[in-house]
Amino acid sequence: MVLQAFQVRLYPNATQKQLIHMTFGSTRFVWNQMLNMLIERYRNNPKCGFLSTYDRDALLPALKREYPWLKLVDSTALQRVNRDLTDAYKRFFDKTLSNRFPRFKSKRNNHRSYTSKLVGKNIEVLDQHHLKLPKLGKVYFRAGRILNGKIHTVTVSINPQGQYSATILLECDDPIPLPLTHQKVGLDLGLKQLITLSNGVSVPLTRYDRKLARRLRRWERKLARRLRNAKQAMAEDRHKKVLNPRTELWQFPRYQQARKTVAKIKRQIAARRLDNLQKLTTQLVREYDVLVVEKLSVKNLMKNHRLARSIANAAWGTLVRLLTYKFEWAGKQLIVVNPKSTSRICHVCQQKNTDFDGLSTHEWLAVRDWQCPNCQTTLDRDINAALNIKQRGLALVD
Ligand SMILES: [Zn+2]
Structure with missing residues (x-):
């Protein structure tokens, strides 16, 4: 149960x-x-x-x-x-x-x-x-x-x-385990591609809520302005010693309305994101028996302000959380590995490429393909990372 x-x-x-x-x-x-x-x-x-x-x-x-x-x-x-x-x-x-x-x-x-x-x-x-x-x-x-x-x-x-x-x-009732497919795969989380699998399948990060985000920004500005006005009005009431001075924010219906609208838009955005991730993770658990993902360190990445928005949007944390319980319920295996250097090591010869060491985070993220200086293989940045993640995960269990 x-x-x-x-x-x-x-x-x-x-x-x-x-x-x-x-x-x-x-x-x-x-x-x-x-x-x-x-x-x-x-x-x-x-x-x-x-x-x-x-x-x-x-x-x-x-x-x-x-x-x-x-x-x-x-x-x-x-x-x-x-x-x-x-x-x-x-x-x-x-x-x-x-x-x-x-x-x-x-x-x-x-x-x-x-x-x-x-x-x-x-x-x-x-x-x-x-x-x-x-x-x-x-x-x-x-x-x-x-x-x-x-x-x-x-x-x-x-x-x-x-x-x-x-x-x-x-x-x-306990969920019925899904039928096995004998497919094992590694998953790389990214910003342009939300996920890239080691078999080459990728799902782009769609800005499905751009319209809502614009609406949210507009209403947040209104909210700030109306709060400012309300505070000003309260100060004036106090100053002029009016008969029934307004002292609480609930006495400002226009401010309250903006607050409710902001809350509503935030809820809509969250609901859409969750819905998308629910569908994606359900598909993954149906198709694969073993999935290897990287251990998240969103905290470190959040320090980079340019990326913060995209990362929040990608909602990696939610994705991994959903995968964790869905794989558990289905009686399938989710393996979490340390992602250190997975995008810089060549999955063919295991040699680490040091060419990128001097790049800034932003420049490094712009690199899509690279050639291994050791074995000359041309590697897609994301697929190579997913393959490394898969190898690391399978090495843990085999
Ligand atoms: Zn190589």
Whole structure:
């Protein structure tokens, strides 16, 4: 059994919307109350020990008696807050991570969510358009696919544009391994060609979002201008001592509209990129049994500002992440190798070409073909690198 997350758009009615917002408020309230309690307890007696999720769940009924409106919202969502708080503490104390101490949650956060857990029959997929959720009842939803499997949790959230969605964690059957093709291949990641395979196949890096990127830049400029204007207006209100001075950004609808549009375009760009990479990686896992890729060091490359944009666009990190889990699921093999000098070593005679040592990164990237000074083979830069990557990977397993 594996857990898979599916996101669906929710279309709650007015009453349900109200209840969803109340649940956001209640979960935030419980988080802040519990966090405050833990801090106070520690302050009063540092030796008193941490109150576990279970112990804090036992405090919820008392809290509900004190604040009866907490009874109106889903109780599993409140329990989930306790668990999340414990996790936040764990991350803080984990030396391998550098997480900050859990913070109080503000009302002003634009991204809000809560998670309900399946208990008995509180959550159900009634049909392909209706979901039963705790306290909310029957909620209309739209999904891109049929939901099959046992539900674990449902996270209800609202994005900055005011759209509701539910992320449903489903228990699914183990994926069936794909049929074997006995094909082994090395993969080189690039800027002009997003990927080049050792067999010569390449996929260009298409700027499929150029139009959207232009739109984004335009709206980002608007956003900056409207923010500036809003701040100016607030300062003027203060200065002129008007009756009801505007002090918060939500009082500027034009600024808010620009903020929502920017968020929307960013989401569209991200969705398109992910969709493209999903299709590409699905094709790769179908066609090859063994795939060798280079270990990424995007950090180093990001230092070069000229390249930063292209690299982000190419989304190598996402590509490798998708390949990792798809190969795992299909029962196929993904090998990661150190890419050091793979584009400068001749794959035929293994001799390293030092002709390019003096070139700048930009000049070096412009080199497409080169001839090996040792064995005179003419090499395509990317295919040669992919072949070296393949050889390195296969040497690790054979
Ligand atoms: Zn050679």
